[in-house]
Amino acid sequence: MLSLAVKQKVRGGQSRKRLPVNSLAAASAITAGLLAIPILVIVAHVFTGNADVWVHLSKTVLPEYLKNSFGLAAGVSAGVLVIGVSTAWITTQYSFPGSRVFSVLLMLPMAFPAYIIAYSYTGLLDFAGPVQSWIRSAFNLRYGQYWFPEIRSLGGAVWMLIFVLYPYVFLMTRAAFLEQSANLSAASRSLGLNGFKTFWKVNLPIARPAIVTGLSLVLMETLADYGTVQYFGVPTFTTGIFRTFYGLGNAAAAAQLATLLLGFVVLLIVLEKYSRRKQQYFNKSESRQRAELTRLGGMKALAAFLCCAVPVLLGFIIPVLMLLIWCFQNLAQFDAAFVSLAWNSFSLAAIAAVVAIVMSLALAYSNRLNSTLWSRVAIQTVSTGYALPGVIIAIGVMISLAWFDHRVVSAVGDLIGVDFGLLFSGTLVALIFAYSVRFMAMPLGACRNALAQIKPSVDQSARSLGKTPLQTIRLIHVPLLRGSLLTAFLMVFVDVLKELPATLILRPFNFNTLAVRAYELASDERLFEAAPASLMIVVVGLIPVYLLTSSIVRRS
């Protein structure tokens, strides 16, 4: 927030006054540097790694991790592409009963973290659940006398992830279809292609970069998933890293596994960046003629309705009903302990969100003030955190803070004769640090966009009308940034609330959050009791869905 004051003073041209700009730049450089440390610690293990560990890993667990992680990625990709692209096409081209509402409803599953939808469906579909119980009583069968798909399997995990992740593809693809000029389709029709061929040869290829962007986001989430695959007992990279780190206590081997996973993630980042660039190029269309929606009737309308209704039903309505029923069956669970648990979660998420926003503001202002190669590199580095699985970040944070505690803090403690214990690695500082690494991209992007909207001439107008730099910030910047910052705060708040693996690894002893509590109870086969915490997370998770859809509605 110092930027204007700083800018003014620098222009005064006196060396003594140059200090603030440098200290802002220094603060942002330090911020970026700190946030990069956990990643660098992991990457360093590529070079310092022990070859014996590699040999051991590849002989034992690695093939299975690879098989399952790839299977998961492939299955989820296929599912989200089919659901996301088809629903995007239907909602942008056709009008049928309910068609307008579906553009919002189809986003609802985003409110679910995958591990919570997994709890819902396990309760619904496993042996003791209502579906199988009904089959047994209706047909008078017993265990082993009928076939029923096992939900706790790789296939089950694929379905769970498809249900909650297809909205990424839907969102991106829908926007791309809306941006396409109707004249493109008209040109194709006039050249003799029917509607179906036009879709395959014109509409789909033009939307491809957007689809790939959505898909790469889905794959990042898939590779980062820990809760679902752990609960279903499917060994993948994330569960493997967790087990190696916690169960075997082998930090080096865990970090080495993490580097491999990191390699895949980097591929995804490159893919995403590349397709986003292509997207800009594709969307440079001149005047956009919006197409008239085709009105559907009869069976066609029903088919379109079902195509949109099924994902909403499976991805949101059924699992929410399951959670609601569990909650109502046992209202006594909403007790004082639950309230304090929720309070823990909310205050942690709020602190983390504020920290992320303050750091984003420092980085964004320093870049606006004086955009150097270094400040841009810092922003790029910090912005890739969203792609990194929480497990990796947590282990990176753990290793670096443990080193700091053992080497630096205890050395200082010895000098002054105080035993600090684990000052950082066992406390909330570690958690907030990890959240900042993982969730900085969103608030940073929001700050930069909002600041970019305020042209330098607006600052100069305020100054020439007699306002000091600080008054300019108060009267112009604060009101103009407020909305974006609030949105960013809510987004980070919800992400932190949902984040499971990093919280599991880094939380202080006996400190619980909603996500951790739901995970623990579900792991102990106490799904009933996990319902209140799960439902709370889903309800809060609706906030970003609301923010996203209201901006979509405003645009269309």
Added chain:
Amino acid sequence: MPIKELNNKSLTINDVSIRYGDNEVVTRLNMQLKAGEIGCLLGASGCGKSTLLRAISGFGDLAEGRILLGERLLSERGYTMPAEQRKVGLVFQDVALFPHLSVEQNIAFGIGALRRAEQQSRVAELLAAVGLSGYEKRYPNSLSGGQQQRIALARALAPRPDLLLLDEPFSGLDTMLRDSLLTEVRNILLEQQITALFVTHDQMEAFTLADKVALMHNGAIEQLATPYDMYHKPKTRYVADFIGKGYFIPAEVLASHQINTELGVLNTGFTLSQPEGASMSLLLRPDDIVHDDQSNYQAVITGKQFRGSYFQYDVELSNGRSLVCLASSHHNHAIGQRIGIKMELEHIVLFEN
């Protein structure tokens, strides 16, 4: 207006140099605007005009020289008065209205120290002046480009600045709108008796709006003059080239008051300092050559454009030189036809070769 107050509003730019690193953008520039005068910095992009405007507004430092408003020192080497203390208003090319404030709040932004009632009457007065009464509660995004620019002008005028600076204020607007707005803005500025300096690369804008035009080139002023003198009495070849259409034909000094050209002998009406026989260049504007059937000087028509009230003919002399000649719209000749032409000069502008 009392004389003292008027004196506070004159602008003095004294030997000003501005550098970015080692790059000198403005070099020892001098200029003065009297109170109430409308001045213009005209020049191609990169000539330093915007840099100078930034320095006057307080968003850039001087390497040498000083800038004064009346007797107040605004800037000198090592000192830059903060922009908010200068009483210098600014209007930008990109308008820069505050998007979160209403029209009324935008205009009142710089007069928050006044009492509420005074603020309101000032806002109403300015809205009337820019012809947008009744727009108080609107927001900038609901206004057209021209309306936004008028509100920006009203906002800048509200605190009664001693000097108003306008940075290419009309270049974002379409031609029709610009022409009407130009005259309107000039009238508003005269009415408000405000000293104003604006920057533009468009000479028609400069000629319409300004009392005094400074043509800038390479960080210095080539000529500071009224629009009329700038056109008819350019001091340098650069000015003659930049302003209007013009052609140079060779001229030879015959005597202290006389030159000889391809189109005949001319009396200069002033004393030439060059010796007899010196070769010079004579500036010809399109309206300096007219069609005359009686003339001894013949040229072939190579192109023609009908402009309604007159014809513009492209003609070629027997020695191959191309010129432009105007003729009344009744003199319709075919391309390839040979016609008589003659010079009809009111201002003789000569440059040494």
